[in-house]
Amino acid sequence: xxxxxxxxxxxxxxxxxxxxxxxxxxxxxxxxxxxxxxxxxxxxxxxxxxxxxxxxxxxxxxxxxxxxxxxxxxxxxxxxxxxxxxxxxxxxxxxxxxxxxxxxxxxxxxxxxxxxxxxxxxxxxxxxxxxxxxxxxxxxxxxxxxxxxxxxxxxxxxxxxxxxxxxxxxxxxxxxxxxxxxxxxxxxxxxxxxxxxxxxxxxxxxxxxxxxxxxxxxxxxxxxxxxxxxxxxxxxxxxxxxxxxxxxxxxxxxxxxxxxxxxxxxxxxxxxxxxxxxxxxxxxxxxxxxxxxxxxxxxxxxxxxxxxxxxxxxxxxxxxxxxxxxxxxxxxxxxxxxxxxxxxxxxxxxxxxxxxxxxxxxxxxxxxxxxxxxxxxxxxxxxxxxxxxxxxxxxxxxxxxxxxxxxxxxxxxxxxxxxxxxxxxxxxxxxxxxxxxxxxxxxxxxxxxxxxxxxxxxxxxxxxxxxxxxxxxxxxxxxxxxxxxxxxxxxxxxxxxxxxxxxxxxxxxxxxxx
Amino acid sequence: xxxxxxxxxxxxxxxxxxxxxxxxxxxxxxxxxxxxxxxxxxxxxxxxxxxxxxxxxxxxxxxxxxxxxxxxxxxxxxxxxxxxxxxxxxxxxxxxxxxxxxxxxxxxxxxxxxxxxxxxxxxxxxxxxxxxxxxxxxxxxxxxxxxxxxxxxxxxxxxxxxxxxxxxxxxxxxxxxxxxxxxxxxxxxxxxxxxxxxxxxxxxxxxxxxxxxxxxxxxxxxxxxxxxxxxxxxxxxxxxxxxxxxxxxxxxxxxxxxxxxxxxxxxxxxxxxxxxxxxxxxxxxxxxxxxxxxxxxxxxxxxxxxxxxx
Numbered sequence: 001x002x003x004x005x006x007x008x009x010x011x012x013x014x015x016x017x018x019x020x021x022x023x024x025x026x027x028x029x030x031x032x033x034x035x036x037x038x039x040x041x042x043x044x045x046x047x048x049x050x051x052x053x054x055x056x057x058x059x060x061x062x063x064x065x066x067x068x069x070x071x072x073x074x075x076x077x078x079x080x081x082x083x084x085x086x087x088x089x090x091x092x093x094x095x096x097x098x099x100x101x102x103x104x105x106x107x108x109x110x111x112x113x114x115x116x117x118x119x120x121x122x123x124x125x126x127x128x129x130x131x132x133x134x135x136x137x138x139x140x141x142x143x144x145x146x147x148x149x150x151x152x153x154x155x156x157x158x159x160x161x162x163x164x165x166x167x168x169x170x171x172x173x174x175x176x177x178x179x180x181x182x183x184x185x186x187x188x189x190x191x192x193x194x195x196x197x198x199x200x201x202x203x204x205x206x207x208x209x210x211x212x213x214x215x216x217x218x219x220x221x222x223x224x225x226x227x228x229x230x231x232x233x234x235x236x237x238x239x240x241x242x243x244x245x246x247x248x249x250x251x252x253x254x255x256x257x258x259x260x261x262x263x264x265x266x267x268x269x270x271x272x273x274x275x276x277x278x279x280x281x282x283x284x285x286x287x288x289x290x291x292x293x294x295x296x297x298x299x300x301x302x303x304x305x306x307x308x309x310x311x312x313x314x315x316x317x318x319x320x321x322x323x324x325x326x327x328x329x330x331x332x333x334x335x336x337x338x339x340x341x342x343x344x345x346x347x348x349x350x351x352x353x354x355x356x357x358x359x360x361x362x363x364x365x366x367x368x369x370x371x372x373x374x375x376x377x378x379x380x381x382x383x384x385x386x387x388x389x390x391x392x393x394x395x396x397x398x399x400x401x402x403x404x405x406x407x408x409x410x411x412x413x414x415x416x417x418x419x420x421x422x423x424x425x426x427x428x429x430x431x432x433x434x435x436x437x438x439x440x441x442x443x444x445x446x447x448x449x450x451x452x453x454x455x456x457x458x459x460x461x462x463x464x465x466x467x468x469x470x471x472x473x474x475x476x477x478x479x480x481x482x483x484x485x486x487x488x489x490x491x492x493x494x495x496x497x498x499x500x501x502x503x504x505x506x507x508x509x510x511x512x513x514x
Numbered sequence: 515x516x517x518x519x520x521x522x523x524x525x526x527x528x529x530x531x532x533x534x535x536x537x538x539x540x541x542x543x544x545x546x547x548x549x550x551x552x553x554x555x556x557x558x559x560x561x562x563x564x565x566x567x568x569x570x571x572x573x574x575x576x577x578x579x580x581x582x583x584x585x586x587x588x589x590x591x592x593x594x595x596x597x598x599x600x601x602x603x604x605x606x607x608x609x610x611x612x613x614x615x616x617x618x619x620x621x622x623x624x625x626x627x628x629x630x631x632x633x634x635x636x637x638x639x640x641x642x643x644x645x646x647x648x649x650x651x652x653x654x655x656x657x658x659x660x661x662x663x664x665x666x667x668x669x670x671x672x673x674x675x676x677x678x679x680x681x682x683x684x685x686x687x688x689x690x691x692x693x694x695x696x697x698x699x700x701x702x703x704x705x706x707x708x709x710x711x712x713x714x715x716x717x718x719x720x721x722x723x724x725x726x727x728x729x730x731x732x733x734x735x736x737x738x739x740x741x742x743x744x745x746x747x748x749x750x751x752x753x754x755x756x757x758x759x760x761x762x763x764x765x766x767x768x769x770x771x772x773x774x775x776x777x778x779x780x781x782x783x784x785x786x787x788x789x790x791x792x793x794x795x796x797x798x799x800x801x802x803x804x805x806x807x808x809x810x811x812x813x814x815x816x817x818x819x820x821x822x823x824x
Contacts, residue, residue: 036595037597038594038595038596039595039596039597040597041596041597044596046551046553118558118562118565119562119566120562121559121562121563121565121566122559123549123553123555123559123563125559126555126556126559138558138559139558185597198606198680198770199595199598199602199603199606199607199770200607200764200768200769200770200771200774201679201680201768201769201770202679202680225679225768226768226770227678227768228765228768229765229766231662232677232678232765232766232767232768235662235665235666235669235670235677235678236676236677236678236679236768238669238670238677239665239669239670239673239676239677240673241676241677241678241679396546396781397546397781398544398545398546398547398550398781398782398783399545399546400546401546401550401551401552401554402545402546402547402550403545405550405554416552436554436555436556436557437553437554439554
């Protein structure tokens with residue numbers, strides 16, 4: 001046999017072998033996940049990828065439908081006291097762990113106590129601070145038994161809150177609050193169980209036969225593929241290896257639209273990108289006029305359409321549209337560009353700067369193609385309209401977050417927030433004086449007072465206070481809001497049940513393959 | 515030879531110790547810590563995390579604790595992949611990287627050496643120029659360009675091979691192995707050609723020719739062994755590097771090897787993971803350099819380590 005024919009034979013063997021993994025097996029859904037989940041321990045998980053997998057493997061008292069609306073989960077019903085402080089849940093008696101043991105109120109109580117125990121070192125434990133005594137338990141000042149959660153009968157659970165918390169139901173969809181499976185991490189309360197996990201490659205989930213509502217689960221298997229690079233994910237989607245991608249690569253929107261048509265799903269997402277001034281340091285301390293000038297000259301439409309080009313929604317506000325109590329459309333600046341720029345120039349001069357004595361400022365961001373393009377465009381707009389000399393500082397991720405947090409050398413930094421749950425206070429808390437997230441070092445009595453007043457209120461009263469807090473924040477020009485995020489996925493036509501939603505949560509439970 | 519081998523292996527211990535010490539303190543000096551993230555944590559939670567991972571202790575105590583643990587082959591928990599220990603991650607990833615690396619290495623040797631030798635034999639003729647031009651192209655095209663091109667052609671356009679993902683199946687290995695092997699083929703071909711030309715001008719080859727020995731015998735019986743010496747020295751560090759995985763190839767083909775842990779570990783300030791892969795890499799470098807020396811002695815009868823030492 002000649003060498004050429006041997007090679008040809010080898011190629012035939014190899015390529016014929018390859019055809020099997022390429023065909024997507026029926027009833028198995030292949031989904032892109034993004035980076036490797038940091039933890040599948042419900043109390044330690046922080047990354048979006050971990051939370052997505054955990055929502056398939058476990059279930060909370062309340063869960064989400066395909067549109068991410070709240071629906072009963074492990075709790076089939078609940079009531080809230082008139083003052084909004086006491087929540088009573090009735091657990092679904094059909095609810096079972098994947099090993100067949102019933103899920104009880106004790107599992108929830110044990111979970112919350114573990115989440116707050118200092119030895120667990122749960123990074124997100126602070127989310128439970130709304131529960132009575134949670135903070136004291138978390139800091140070791142009170143015994144775990146004094147936490148405001150207890151069982152009532154076999155299937156009843158009573159939660160006492162520090163004060164009325166209208167978004168408490170939203171919090172219960174977060175894995176941190178799910179019932180605790182115990183040290184046996186191979187026990188699951190959700191629609192799927194973990195079958196196999198290869199770090200850096202994939203997590204294979206199979207249907208949980210003990211799930212309380214197993215009839216509603218169409219898929220036999222879900223494979224979440226760990227893929228860090230969006231361009232790599234796209235290649236695998238194009239090669240027919242994925243049904244749903246986690247995201248799309250930036251900056252190729254026109255090509256993507258042309259190539260994929262309806263498979264490309266871009267939808268509003270509850271997140272906002274902004275630049276934050278360090279308002280406690282020169283040159284931006286006590287200079288709201290100057291900060292306003294820098295905001296006014298940025299053309300958000302140009303930025304989102306020409307520079308970023310991935311469907312982002314330009315904005316002048318912090319709270320994303322669609323948030324309860326907020327309009328459905330993003331905040332806009334009505335005035336024409338020329339008028340805005342004229343005002344900005346006046347404010348710039350009034351702050352003591354001119355062409356001869358230009359403002360020298362530093363704009364700091366972490367390594368990312370999108371951030372780099374954004375920063376270059378913003379610096380160019382500042383230069384062109386005002387003559388500002390901006391130094392762009394690109395930092396590696398950990399260096400950036402450490403510098404931003406300590407605030408010793410920062411002037412203007414890249415900022416942003418994605419909603420943990422649908423509530424405006426989740427965004428506004430970033431700017432409270434004592435918040436660890438307050439990297440603009442904004443400390444304003446009026447703003448803090450409004451946030452304090454909103455705590456414990458509910459309904460329209462509370463929303464009105466939060467709207468005033470946002471107005472105050474924007475009026476002080478602590479940040480320059482630039483755009484709202486959008487969720488971006490590619491979804492194959494045979495996938496059913498994938499509904500765009502502002503939380504960008506798509507439980508595999510609702511998905512099926514045609 | 516045995517005495518020499520034992521000596522070499524004993525000298526590896528202080529080398530490794532120095533490597534561990536340097537790496538331990540270097541990664542700690544880097545600004546930012548394992549738990550810094552977009553969401554800054556309240557100080558009391560940061561304190562809990564620091565206590566859990568002993569990061570609240572004095573650095574020297576942490577260092578002592580680390581040495582004690584690795585002496586027992588316990589590389590500690592990963593600070594970023596909380597469900598895994600560093601031992602788990604390396605034990606799961608290393609076989610993948612080793613397999614791909616070994617295949618790529620074998621492919622590179624199987625192709626690189628013959629074409630290099632052939633080019634030398636046909637020095638300054640069309641065959642030589644074309645092989646060497648191709649090798650230059652192989653060296654110059656970085657794998658982050660080559661890999662997407664291969665994916666575009668074989669996975670997306672032709673649909674013959676998967677675009678990535680991992681299972682121990684030939685189809686999934688073809689593209690990553692080719693991507694890893696291409697630059698190595700080029701290097702090995704160039705090195706082989708260079709040293710082969712030198713050997714072919716040596717007096718013992720002239721003698722063989724003068725005796726009327728056929729070209730094929732000259733090439734395989736006399737010239738190849740000495741000509742391989744530079745290739746072997748190149749292979750030591752190259753094998754250590756290729757067996758520990760390539761971050762680019764692993765990311766592009768989404769392969770769960772250990773190559774990406776070098777970069778991800780450092781970016782995440784995952785102190786223990788970085789240490790784990792650095793120690794593994796260090797051990798492989800020491801091991802392969804040692805093996806290279808042994809192979810040298812086998813290839814070149816003039817090299818006798820024990821006598822030199824004496």
